[in-house]
Amino acid sequence: MKKIVAISDTHLTDWRIPKRLEDLMDNADLVVHAGDFETYNVYKDFTKYDLVAVRGDSDDEKISAELPDIEVFRVEGVKFGLVHKGNYLNEFHDLGYKAMELGVDVLIFGHVHRFVLEKFKNVLVLCPGSPTKPRLSIATCAEIVVSGNRVMVNCRVVQDLYCGMV
Secondary structure, X not given: OEEEEEEOOOOEOOOOOOHHHHHHHHOOOEEEEOOOOEOHHHHHHHOOOOEEEOOOOOOOHHHHHHOOOXXXXXXOOEEEEEEOOOOOOOOOHXXXXXXXXXXXXXXXXXXXXXEEEEEEOOEEEEEEOOOOOOOOOOXXXXXXXXXXXXXXXXXXXXXXXXXXXX
């Protein structure tokens, strides 16, 4: 059994990761980042973990030169694909086709800054959301547990919610 923490769209200029996220990553076998670290120093800080990552559209030139657009990797009996931005228009089934094109069981993507988990035919399409810059959402990441060829995905809230007084 392997535990993966998937994140995306951190958009940080220095290391200010929420404590809950840091705890999750410290206890994971693998950290997967779907792009938009933003600065090279933040990207290098993430490399203290066993990391699989792709570049995002907001990453600086050094990150863009070092990371690919697409990554394919295997954890136990499950084949994963990783991209930052897919070709979708408010629906994510196009990413299901991208997953099928890559021959993966799970496609992790970023860019939308909110948690998305959809099944398309025989593949899972997953956006872990943003742990630091959510859009119309809460700060999240995905915790993925792989056991053989089985996958379990949990959405993890990584920052306290504050609603204020009404």
